[in-house]
Amino acid sequence: MSRDWNRSSLATGLLAVRCLAVLCLVVLCLVGSVRAEPATLAGRPLPPGPLGEAIMLGAALVRDTSTHPLTKAYVGNRLDCTSCHLQNGTHHSAAPFVGVATAYPAWAPREGRVITLEDRILNCFMRSENGVRPPLGSRASVAIAAYITWLSDGQPIKQNPEHSLGPNATEPLTIDPTAADAARGAALYADRCAHCHGDDGWGDDDSPPVWGPDSYNNGAGLGRVAKLASWLKVAMPPDDETLTAREAIDLAAFVNSHERPVFRLEDHLPPAERLGEYNSADGE
Incomplete structure (x- = not known):
């Protein structure tokens, strides 16, 4: 009786080990398939x-x-x-x-x-x-x-x-930037831009500043009326890009008529030793 019970216990144990091995194999396959999915x-x-x-x-x-x-x-x-x-x-x-x-x-x-x-x-x-x-x-x-x-x-x-x-x-506009009217741009800004960027143009947590010390400097591409107008025409207002070329150029003239940082190259270059670096992870 004792010998039969031992044999039964051994068979049950072997079955349990086999089941555990199969379970581990299934888990490893599942993990492997998850890892194989590209980010x-x-x-x-x-x-x-x-x-x-x-x-x-x-x-x-x-x-x-x-x-x-x-x-x-x-x-x-x-x-x-x-x-x-x-x-x-x-x-x-x-x-x-x-x-x-x-x-x-x-x-x-x-x-x-x-x-x-x-x-x-x-x-x-x-x-x-x-x-x-x-x-x-x-x-x-x-x-x-x-x-x-x-x-x-x-x-x-x-x-x-x-x-x-x-x-x-962004395609440049064909309209002459010297024909821009900043006064018309001011009215447009008050009507279509100020509710996001503020009357003072300084923006908030959700909308970037469009002039002032925290905006782009006058050496940026958007610091030029023609460049800014081209961008405004296809980008603003968000999800409702309905400005005409005339409105875009007037609005650009108004925005860029405000004070913003002045670009001086020497203020924006790092020390010579920091202009570039050798980017080997091992330093070799």
């Missing part, structure tokens, strides 16, 4: 590993440029990249990042030289962000470039020999 951003799959992580970081930096620990030291106002490149650079017409990477290296008339995508990003920190140029090759710089390049994936390379602009850049 996504904006509904699109990301590359695996460190590249995908860099792209995710770049998206976060574009969204939270003025407050993110990696970039806030280089920002001198309350603007984020997505303040102008709407929807984190994915808006169909408001300075989209989609396709931008295909144009670089490109000729930059302002700098008088051929520049890379990374150069273009860092120069925006000096002008639109009214800050200091981050080091070339820094983690923040590479991450933002990785994000913009990822948004351009699949588009044909077409370097730009005339301007440092991508294929989907």
